[in-house]
Amino acid sequence: MKAKYINLSTNFDDSIFDELGLAIRNGKLVVFPTETVYGIGANGLDETSVKKIYEAKGRSSDNPLILHISNTNTLSEITKSISCVEKKLINAFFPGPFTLILERTPTVPNVVTSNLETVAVRMPSNEIARKIIEHAKVPIAAPSANISGKPSGTEVCDIIDELGDKVDYIVDGGKCDIGIESTVVRVVDDIPTILRPGKITKEDILNVVGKVKVDRHIFEKCDFNEAVLSPGMKYRHYAPNTKCIMVYSSENNKLVQKINDIVKDNFNSLVISTTENISKYNAKYVLDVGSKNNLNEISKNIFSTLRKVDSYNVDLVIIEGVTREGLGLAIMNRLIRACEYNYIEC
Ligand code: AMP
Ligand code: MG
Numbered sequence: 582m583k584a585k586y587i588n589l590s591t592n593f594d595d596s597i598f599d600e601l602g603l604a605i606r607n608g609k610l611v612v613f614p615t616e617t618v619y620g621i622g623a624n625g626l627d628e629t630s631v632k633k634i635y636e637a638k639g640r641s642s643d644n645p646l647i648l649h650i651s652n653t654n655t656l657s658e659i660t661k662s663i664s665c666v667e668k669k670l671i672n673a674f675f676p677g678p679f680t681l682i683l684e685r686t687p688t689v690p691n692v693v694t695s696n697l698e699t700v701a702v703r704m705p706s707n708e709i710a711r712k713i714i715e716h717a718k719v720p721i722a723a724p725s726a727n728i729s730g731k732p733s734g735t736e737v738c739d740i741i742d743e744l745g746d747k748v749d750y751i752v753d754g755g756k757c758d759i760g761i762e763s764t765v766v767r768v769v770d771d772i773p774t775i776l777r778p779g780k781i782t783k784e785d786i787l788n789v790v791g792k793v794k795v796d797r798h799i800f801e802k803c804d805f806n807e808a809v810l811s812p813g814m815k816y817r818h819y820a821p822n823t824k825c826i827m828v829y830s831s832e833n834n835k836l837v838q839k840i841n842d843i844v845k846d847n848f849n850s851l852v853i854s855t856t857e858n859i860s861k862y863n864a865k866y867v868l869d870v871g872s873k874n875n876l877n878e879i880s881k882n883i884f885s886t887l888r889k890v891d892s893y894n895v896d897l898v899i900i901e902g903v904t905r906e907g908l909g910l911a912i913m914n915r916l917i918r919a920c921e922y923n924y925i926e927c
Contacts, residue, residue, distance in 0.1 A: 582745035584612070586737075589709055590755035602716025604750060605630075610637060612726045612740055613713050614754030615705040617678045617763050617779070618733040618884070619740055620649070620723030621748060622713070628690040631722050635692075637747040640729045644812045645695040646722040647680050647763070650704050651714035659689050659700060659720060666768050666790055673789040676706040678759055678780040682767035682811075693722050695812060703763055709754045725762060732819050732884040732919070735760045739888050760881035761911050767810055775799070776811035778911035780880070799914050802922045819919040821890045821898065823851075827916045827924040829902025833873075837861045839927050840899050850897040853886055855879070858901065866893050870901075876908040883912060887919055902926070 587597060604611055608630040611622045621637060623630040625648045635642055648659060653675060656663065660683040663671070670681055685700035694700050702720075705711060714721050725733035726740050734740040737753040745751065764779030766786065773786050774794045786793040798814045826843065830836040837858055844850055844864045851866040855873040870886050871878030890898045900916055902924065903909045917924055 582741060584741075584745050584748050584751045586741075586751050586753065588753045590753045593709070595712070598712045598716040601713050601750065601752065602718065605713070605717035605721060606719065608633070609749035610634065610747070611713065611750040611752065612734075612737075612744060612748050613710055613723070613750075613752045614707055614757060615649075615710045615723075616707045616758045617705075617761065618735050618757050618759075619726035619737070620710075620721075621726045621744065622649070622721040622723040624717065625649070625693055625720040625722035626688060626690065627719075628692050631690060631692045634722060634724060637744060638724060638727070638729050640724060642692070643695045644729075645697055645701065646693050646724050647701040647703050648689065648693060648720040649710065649714055649723050650702060650720050651711045653704070655720055656683075656702065659686055660684060660702065661686060664768060664771070666771050666773065669789055670766065670768070670773060670786070674764075674781050674785075676704040676711070678706075678763045679703065680763045680765045680777075682765065682776070699767070701765065707754065707758075709752060713752070730818060730820060732821070732887040733762060735881075735884045739885060756881070756885070758881065759877075760884060761915055764911070765811060765813075769794075769810075774810065777813065778914050780908060780911065782907050782910065784907060795910070799910075800917060819884070819887065819915050820921060821887050821919065823891050823893075823895060823898050825890075825898040825900060825920040825923065827900045827902050827920045828927070829913075829924070830927045831904070833858070835927055836901065839925065840901070843897075843899055847897045847899075849895050850899055851890055851893050851895045853890070853898065853900040855901055855903075864899070865895065873903070876903065876912060879903060880908055880912055883915060 680703040735757040764781040765777035
């Protein structure tokens with residue numbers, strides 16, 4: 582492995598952050614933990630450094646990156662005027678799993694925003710992430726730490742195989758608390774519009790601003806040439822190589838019955854099940870993703886579970902869906918895309 586591995590998962594002393602901050606300023610790629618998922622970070626104000634991220638991930642150059650900041654003072658460098666509604670969102674959700682799309686200044690290189698006039702900004706709450714950004718003294722451009730199209734990396738064991746030869750540092754901060762990416766919001770005509778659901782829910786935003794919209798592309802497949810508010814919506818994402826289908830019913834008996842019907846025709850299959858249902862399936866393999874009554878646990882485990890399924894060599898993966906309430910909206914958005922829109926509600 583080319584990358585230098587630094588384990589900060591149990592304890593750390595602050596001297597390491599000088600080295601990591603300098604590495605970012607010198608154009609290196611640093612994989613680091615955040616409360617959502619791991620990111621591959623580079624100096625977000627330097628075009629050459631940012632290009633390395635796209636190369637390492639194999640990410641399409643028209644899919645822009647999020648700039649990570651450690652202090653709201655940085656906003657005046659990288660964004661133009663901020664509206665009242667945007668200020669309310671920043672006050673409520675920075676730092677945290679929340680990304681806001683704002684009008685950008687010319688300081689932000691075109692390669693970060695894929696030539697858009699806006700830039701995505703987030704202030705992570707994870708202490709390691711914050712310290713790396715502080716010591717870098719520049720905003721850090723960082724997409725999720727995975728090869729494009731694959732499930733996002735939420736623990737270092739998954740990331741080393743995929744990116745160990747492509748980046749300069751891998752900083753281990755243990756398994757990410759939330760496990761799915763930030764909520765992405767753009768304020769359109771004073772209405773916060775969710776472009777990607779996450780841990781900050783539509784209910785949370787409604788409580789702060791009194792208005793919220795969810796972009797319809799969150800659950801609808803978009804035509805590749807369609808104009809969308811967020812380019813990431815167009816791409817295959819979160820998908821294992823094995824074919825997946827998702828099944829949801831608000832009635833548990835129906836859900837189990839439907840999945841067992843599918844298993845009957847596909848014995849060489851694997852079910853991703855909630856804890857309460859694991860003993861009910863007749864499939865060759867059953868993996869536990871967490872309790873039906875604990876969406877936080879499912880969110881934390883979902884990507885690491887999706888990453889395991891290819892190693893079972895099955896013909897089909899059948900995934901239990903969850904409610905779309907609260908954090909369930911974000912989980913369902915990722916599952917539907919992992920299944921490439923192959924899902925049944927009964
Ligand atoms: P990732 O880097 O994998 O967490 O994905 C970042 C997401 O934010 C992608 O879906 C991008 O398309 C989206 N994004 C980044 N910058 C912008 C922007 N300026 N406008 C709209 N969406 C953006
Ligand atoms: Mg990603």
